[in-house]
Amino acid sequence: MFKWLWGGKTADQTLAKRFKIFILVAIGLIAVSKLLYLSGAMPLPNFELIIPALVVIGSLSLYCGDSKPWRRLVRYFGVIALASVYVIDILFWGPNPIYAFTWSGFILVWLISMKNKLSAFDRFKKLLYRTTLTAAIGILVFDIWTAFGCWIGWGERSLVGLIAVYLAQIPFTLYHLASLVFVPPLLGLGKLMIKVKVPVSVAVNANAGVKSKSERR
Numbered sequence: 001m002f003k004w005l006w007g008g009k010t011a012d013q014t015l016a017k018r019f020k021i022f023i024l025v026a027i028g029l030i031a032v033s034k035l036l037y038l039s040g041a042m043p044l045p046n047f048e049l050i051i052p053a054l055v056v057i058g059s060l061s062l063y064c065g066d067s068k069p070w071r072r073l074v075r076y077f078g079v080i081a082l083a084s085v086y087v088i089d090i091l092f093w094g095p096n097p098i099y100a101f102t103w104s105g106f107i108l109v110w111l112i113s114m115k116n117k118l119s120a121f122d123r124f125k126k127l128l129y130r131t132t133l134t135a136a137i138g139i140l141v142f143d144i145w146t147a148f149g150c151w152i153g154w155g156e157r158s159l160v161g162l163i164a165v166y167l168a169q170i171p172f173t174l175y176h177l178a179s180l181v182f183v184p185p186l187l188g189l190g191k192l193m194i195k196v197k198v199p200v201s202v203a204v205n206a207n208a209g210v211k212s213k214s215e216r217r
Helices: 003-005 011-039 050-059 068-077 077-081 083-093 099-114 124-154 159-193
Strands: none
Touching: 011 050, 011 077, 011 083, 011 159, 050 077, 050 099, 050 124, 050 159, 077 083, 077 099, 083 099, 099 124, 124 159
């Protein structure tokens, strides 16, 4: 059963299947992260897995075979994976104007990460640098955008009010940047999954091992 779940008939099928598993795991982590945050289980405010997962999946070019549904899932992962976040927000908090900024902020992070188009076969150090930098940029963009949303919805409508909102946001952004610790293990999981044995044809001399008549004498 494990072999059926983890492997395939060919190296190509095995790789596609493992990438599919990786994507499903990322979707699950996004939902779990939201639930843990709402339950107060996370040690810091804004400490979450959502942006790291979005960035790691979005930054990598993931091959999932010739299946059109899976190609669409990879392409629109940001929207589909965040469906759980949308549902959980509505169930726990009900409709709120700030969602227009938080939800669009996550999508914006996804779009930024898709600009990377990194190969999962690149060196881990290179991938870690690019994905961590992208996640940091994504967090800053997200926090700037959502803080602006808070100012629009509840802040004093003046330049002083806007500055006050951004100053108040600084500690939460620093907490949010602590979420970068999730990038290395997520990326490491992706790298682990591409370790697929690939059969390689080896050229062999047709005369290798064949002794001449003079040698046999």
